Every structure is written in C-alpha cells, then in structure tokens.
Amino acid sequence: MTGHIHWLASYPKSGNTWMRILLTNYLRDADEPADINSLDGGPIASARQIFDDNVGIEASDLTQDEIERLRPGVYELISDRVGEARRELPVDDDFPTFLKVHDAYTRTADGVPLISKAATAGAIYLLRDPRDVALSFAHHSARDVEKTVGSMGDPEFAFVDKGTRLHNQLRQRLLTWSGHVTSWVDEPGLRIHVVRYEDLSADTAAVFSEVLRFAGVDPDPARVAKAVEFSRFDGLQRQEADAGFGEKMPRATSFFREGRAGSWVESLGEELAARIVSDHGAVMDRFGYGVHAGD
Amino acid sequence: MTTSLHRAYDLLIESELPLPELPEATDAAGAPDVRVRLGDVPEHLDVVDGRGVLYEATADEFLLSMPDIARFWVRNGDEIVIDRAAGADDNDVRVFMLGSCVGALLHQRELLVLHAAAIGTEQGAFLFAGVSGMGKSTLLGELLNRGHSMMVDDVCGVVADESGEAIVVPGYPRTRLWADAARHLDVPTDGLDRTRPELEKYERQVPEAFWNERAPFRGLYVLTTSNTDDLSIEVLPRVRAFGVVLHNTYRRLFLDGLGMRKPHFALASTVAATVRVVRVTRPSGAFKLAELADLIEADIAGQSGQEPSTVAAARDA
Numbered sequence: 001m002t003g004h005i006h007w008l009a010s011y012p013k014s015g016n017t018w019m020r021i022l023l024t025n026y027l028r029d030a031d032e033p034a035d036i037n038s039l040d041g042g043p044i045a046s047a048r049q050i051f052d053d054n055v056g057i058e059a060s061d062l063t064q065d066e067i068e069r070l071r072p073g074v075y076e077l078i079s080d081r082v083g084e085a086r087r088e089l090p091v092d093d094d095f096p097t098f099l100k101v102h103d104a105y106t107r108t109a110d111g112v113p114l115i116s117k118a119a120t121a122g123a124i125y126l127l128r129d130p131r132d133v134a135l136s137f138a139h140h141s142a143r144d145v146e147k148t149v150g151s152m153g154d155p156e157f158a159f160v161d162k163g164t165r166l167h168n169q170l171r172q173r174l175l176t177w178s179g180h181v182t183s184w185v186d187e188p189g190l191r192i193h194v195v196r197y198e199d200l201s202a203d204t205a206a207v208f209s210e211v212l213r214f215a216g217v218d219p220d221p222a223r224v225a226k227a228v229e230f231s232r233f234d235g236l237q238r239q240e241a242d243a244g245f246g247e248k249m250p251r252a253t254s255f256f257r258e259g260r261a262g263s264w265v266e267s268l269g270e271e272l273a274a275r276i277v278s279d280h281g282a283v284m285d286r287f288g289y290g291v292h293a294g295d
Numbered sequence: 296m297t298t299s300l301h302r303a304y305d306l307l308i309e310s311e312l313p314l315p316e317l318p319e320a321t322d323a324a325g326a327p328d329v330r331v332r333l334g335d336v337p338e339h340l341d342v343v344d345g346r347g348v349l350y351e352a353t354a355d356e357f358l359l360s361m362p363d364i365a366r367f368w369v370r371n372g373d374e375i376v377i378d379r380a381a382g383a384d385d386n387d388v389r390v391f392m393l394g395s396c397v398g399a400l401l402h403q404r405e406l407l408v409l410h411a412a413a414i415g416t417e418q419g420a421f422l423f424a425g426v427s428g429m430g431k432s433t434l435l436g437e438l439l440n441r442g443h444s445m446m447v448d449d450v451c452g453v454v455a456d457e458s459g460e461a462i463v464v465p466g467y468p469r470t471r472l473w474a475d476a477a478r479h480l481d482v483p484t485d486g487l488d489r490t491r492p493e494l495e496k497y498e499r500q501v502p503e504a505f506w507n508e509r510a511p512f513r514g515l516y517v518l519t520t521s522n523t524d525d526l527s528i529e530v531l532p533r534v535r536a537f538g539v540v541l542h543n544t545y546r547r548l549f550l551d552g553l554g555m556r557k558p559h560f561a562l563a564s565t566v567a568a569t570v571r572v573v574r575v576t577r578p579s580g581a582f583k584l585a586e587l588a589d590l591i592e593a594d595i596a597g598q599s600g601q602e603p604s605t606v607a608a609a610r611d612a
Contacts, residue, residue, distance in 0.1 A: 250580025
C-alpha cells in the first residue's frame with residue numbers, strides 16, 4: 001500500500017460514526033467532547049462534492065458508469081494531496097487521514113477497484129452482528145425491519161440508485177451484508193484491520209488502541225481514555241437531543257438509538273432472526289456471531 | 296468552416312461548434328472577444344500548476360480531457376479549442392464546453408465566477424448558490440414560474456465596475472432540470488432535449504424570460520439543507536460572508552492552477568463587503584419549494600429601496 005488514506009469501511013450502522021467520534025476526540029485532544037456535527041473522517045467517500053471538487057466536471061453531468069470509472073482517480077488525487085501536505089507538516093502534527101466509506105469493495109465497469117489501492121494506506125473494516133444491524137438500519141431509514149432484512153440479502157442493493165433526481169451522494173453498491181463483508185476482508189493485497197462492534201463495545205480502549213496502532217499512531221493511554229469517555233453513547237445521545245445530528249436521515253427519529261450489542265434477542269423476532277441466519281450464516285460463523293442467542 | 300456569433304457574459308463569442316443555447320449576436324460589430332474552434336489539442340500541458348482527475352491548469356491555460364467525448368484547451372481567456380472524439384454527440388461536447396470550460400475561461404478573464412443561478416430584477420441581481428443537489432435549478436424554475444427573469448442557471452460571472460461595485464453579467468437563458476424537478480414544477484419534458492442522451496436531465500430554453508443586462512449584485516442566497524422540518528433564513532455577518540463567497544466559487548480548485556488567487560480574493564472581498572449574503576436552510580426530506588420561494592421573494596422585497604451600503608451598515612451596527 002503506497003497511498004495515504006485510511007478507509008473507515010463498513011456496512012451502514014456498524015459503528016463507523018462511533019469510530020470517527022473516537023478518532024476525532026483522540027486527534028483534537030480537547031477539554032470537552034468533540035462536536036458530533038464537525039467530525040473528522042467525513043463526510044463520506046461517496047459525497048458528490050468530493051467528486052465534483054476533484055474531477056473538474058460535475059457528477060451530475062455523468063452516467064453512473066462514467067462516475068464510477070472516475071472515482072478511483074478521485075481517491076488517488078486526494079491521497080497525493082494528503083501526501084504532499086504531510087511532507088510539509090512537523091512530525092508532531094502528523095496524523096493519518098481517515099475517510100468513511102459504505103461502498104462494498106467493488107470494481108468499475110473497466111474492472112478496476114473503485115477504492116483504489118494506490119490511494120490506500122489501509123482499511124479499518126467495522127462489522128456488527130447483522131441481526132443488530134437490521135434493527136438499527138431499519139430505524140435509521142424509517143423502513144420496516146422485514147424490508148431491511150430483504151435489502152441485506154439483496155446482491156443488487158445500492159444507495160442512490162435512481163437517476164431522476166440529484167442526490168448529495170453518488171451511487172453506492174452495498175451488495176448483500178455477507179457480500180459487503182467478504183468484498184473487503186477477502187480482497188487480495190488490501191491491508192486491512194477488522195473490528196467487531198461487539199468487541200469495541202466490550203473494551204473500547206483496547207480495541208481503539210489497536211486501530212490507532214494499525215494506522216501508525218502510537219496510542220497515548222491518557223488520550224485514549226479521554227477519547228473513550230468523550231465518545232460514550234449517553235453523551236452522544238445528549239448532544240443529538242440538544243443540537244441535532246446532521247447525519248441522521250430526515251425521517252428517522254434519532255441517529256444514536258440504542259448502541260447496545262445483542263438487542264436483537266428481545267426485539268427482532270424469531271422469524272427474521274432465522275432468515276438472517278439462513279442468508280448470512282456462513283459469514284456470521286466466520287466472525288463469531290453464533291446462530292443462537294447467547295452464543 | 297461555418298461559424299456562428301453569440302453574446303453571453305458580455306462577450307462576443309465566435310464559434311465553429313453550434314451553440315444553440317447562447318443568444319445570437321445579430322448586431323455584432325468588431326472582433327470577437329472569444330473564439331471557439333475545432334482543432335488539435337495537446338495530450339498534456341507543458342507545465343502543470345494544478346490538476347484534477349480530468350484537468351490540468353497553469354497560468355492562462357486549462358486542459359480538460361473527457362474520455363470518448365472531447366479534449367478542450369482553454370487559453371488566455373480568449374480561445375477554446377475542441378478536439379472531438381470520433382462519433383461524439385454534439386450535446387455531450389456542449390455540456391462540458393459550457394460548464395467547466397466556460398468557467399475556466401471566465402476565471403482566466405478575472406471575473407469572479409460563482410456556482411449559482413441568478414435572476415435579474417429592477418432592484419438588481421439575486422443569486423442562488425449551494426452545492427450540487429441543494430436545489431438551485433429547481434428554485435430558479437419556481438421563480439421562473441412566478442414570472443421572474445433569469446440571468447444564468449449555473450456558471451455566474453461577476454465583475455467590478457469603475458466605482459468598485461460588484462456587477463452580475465447575464466449568461467444565457469437556459470436551465471437544466473432533472474425529471475423529478477420538472478414534474479414538480481409542472482414543466483412538461485416531452486419536447487425538451489436531454490442534456491446528454493443517457494441522463495434524465497432536460498434542457499429548457501427560456502428566451503422570453505431572459506434578463507439580458509448587467510445588474511448590480513444585491514443578494515447571494517446560499518441554499519443548504521437540514522434533517523429537521525425547519526425552513527429558515529439567516530443573514531451572515533461580513534466575516535462569514537467572505538468564506539461563503541470563496542466556498543461557492545465555481546470549480547474553486549481551478550484557481551490554484553490558473554494562478555488566479557489574488558484577483559479572485561479581491562473581488563470576493565468586495566462582494567462580501569457590499570452584498571447581502573444569506574443562508575437559507577430547507578428540510579432535506581421535503582423540498583417545501585413554494586414556501587422557500589415565498590421566503591426568498593419576501594426577503595428580496597424587504598430589500599427594495601435600500602442601497603447595499605445601507606444594508607451593510609445596518610448589518611454591522
């Protein structure tokens with residue numbers, strides 16, 4: 001990997017924003033929690049503005065295939081700029097550049113990886129029990145859980161797929177939940193660090209410190225402890241209640257809903273839980289998500 | 296080679312590429328300010344001071360390479376050379392020529408180029424900016440439905456006159472609408488050309504509603520969205536207005552390559568000091584187009600009779 005971008009890659013609702021909040025608090029090292037409405041690592045690789053700023057023409061004048069052909073070049077250009085900027089920074093001020101992405105690791109019509117390896121320093125891949133993802137994702141999109149479970153099993157599932165209006169993001173192909181996971185973690189030649197949401201919940205400081213090490217940062221334990229404290233779920237909920245959160249979908253009632261691992265046991269229902277296991281059992285087993293409650 | 300003569304952005308443009316969007320210059324006299332011709336374009340510039348995925352730029356030169364469509368070479372603020380790919384569609388060539396290439400040309404001529412739609416009124420020009428997807432063209436469509444006259448849809452040129460006042464120059468009377476927006480505005484798309492054959496985005500010519508005169512720059516409305524239900528309006532203090540003007544500059548990264556930071560900053564600070572800059576926030580979930588247009592019309596009406604200096608003084612008080 002010769003690039004300068006560390007990707008924060010995940011299926012939606014798998015801890016990506018929480019990781020950005022931890023990283024932002026660690027980086028800023030301030031006396032109060034970072035504002036959730038001005039986080040580092042964003043907005044997202046698929047933001048239309050990032051494309052338009054760097055290509056020289058607007059995505060709104062292009063077809064989906066044309067856009068995807070150009071996206072790898074956008075990330076290479078950003079990576080080059082980061083590289084140039086870092087060469088001019090004092091070592092003490094240097095910090096890795098993170099960028100959130102929800103796209104699966106797919107290829108363009110030319111067969112080139114959308115997320116260019118030449119732009120990549122490494123990828124932090126966050127995953128979460130798909131039964132919890134289903135509940136959180138349904139709440140986030142204000143859709144019913146059954147439909148959401150259907151989308152998670154649909155290999156054609158994509159964000160911003162409709163071409164009749166202008167959206168502030170570009171099309172993102174997510175594949176199925178299992179397809180998303182394996183597209184990233186099994187991609188040959190990609191430097192990757194896998195983080196399970198459940199592990200991050202259970203021992204945030206230790207798991208977050210490993211993420212920092214992966215990105216080339218020697219973790220300072222006091223700063224880590226402070227970042228963890230400033231990123232506590234109840235604090236994030238309080239910030240959202242007080243001032244709102246710009247990344248919430250318009251129809252959702254809140255972004256920071258429950259954050260708890262394993263809530264599917266009470267809330268998902270046997271039928272949908274069984275369907276998820278049937279759709280994704282192999283990948284669930286591989287990452288230690290037992291097929292029975294309490295496993 | 297047959298050429299046509301047009302007038303847009305107060306420039307006399309002679310073109311070998313048909314440009315039906317631009318008003319014809321029937322009464323033109325003298326040499327053209329800009330020549331658009333078909334010819335050879337180099338693969339790369341000799342010197343590159345700034346680049347994007349598809350462009351290279353240096354002082355006085357800008358090169359855009361659009362695969363399978365054309366390569367464009369914009370030079371010295373007075374020439375655009377187009378090297379078409381075999382079989383390229385005319386519409387495809389024009390989209391990129393009238394967007395990024397005209398933007399680069401105006402930058403080279405040291406205009407302040409804003410990514411904005413504009414209407415002309417007896418009180419002056421009012422601009423609507425915001426990143427792509429915020430609804431500039433849709434709002435412009437609603438204002439056209441209400442009888443306003445447009446100056447430009449997307450690439451808006453601003454100059455300073457002799458007294459230093461910021462003046463908006465008229466572009467051309469064409470807007471572009473996505474299928475959903477056209478439906479929302481009751482604009483039938485049956486007879487309209489698509490901007491490009493594969494896109495559900497349509498070209499709408501409105502020569503009958505063209506404000507074809509320079510107009511003093513009175514207001515800049517920057518459209519943003521929020522995930523709440525609120526529709527709100529906030530007049531920005533001068534210190535924030537400057538950053539907003541820079542941020543809404545058309546293809547602002549071109550400026551690094553073109554070496555145009557200095558004149559751009561000067562004109563942007565004039566605008567920030569003399570023009571009312573307003574942030575308008577609408578819900579991202581529901582457009583609330585009629586309410587948005589009501590709010591903006593009322594705000595414009597509220598400015599009537601006030602000189603910009605008075606507005607600025609009142610704001611700073």
